[in-house]
Amino acid sequence: MLAPNTLLQDRYLVLRLLGQGGMGTVYAAHDPDLDRRVAIKVLHVGVGAQDETSGPQRLLREAQAMAKLSHPNVVAVHDVGVVVTRLYLAMELIEGSDLRAWLGAQRRGWRAIVEVFAAAGAGLAAAHDAGIIHRDFKPQNVLISDTGTIKVLDFGLARAAGGYLREE
Helix, strand or coil, X not given: CCCCCCEECCCEEEEEEEEECCCEEEEEEEECCCCEEXXXXXXXXXXXXXXXXXXXXXXXXXXXXXXXXXXXXXXCEEEEEEECCEEEEEEECCCEEEHHHHHHHCCCCHHHHHHHHHHXXXXXXXXXXXXXXXCCCCHHHEEEECCCCEEECXXXXXEECCEECCCC
């Protein structure tokens, strides 16, 4: 785990832990070069080996897939790199909660639920239009910002229409 105030790659200042998943740990960080807050996903130590469906290759595929998309309902990727053999991904920071937490926080009207799912669907449609199939769409991979913006993220299992995403 990275402690607050850790400097990652001589650029990103870690602010706090946001969460952990099977592939990596996500932190809120500050990018002083562009004077903005970002989310940094750092691959877990030991994840990854040589399988192209896991580890560094999977996170790199996620970064490449997300970087090809520019849509208001898809989290933007800003940077990808390696720190001590661990791949990291710098992306748009969304302050809020995931769709699962949002649905469980209170009773929601059907119109509000449809609005959120339609926005997430628009993000997925943009991915499909770019030839990218998400393959892991679930409530935990949809973020709802404190201002109501809906964003799809975690394209780690994404595939191009003809197979795994590759460099073109």
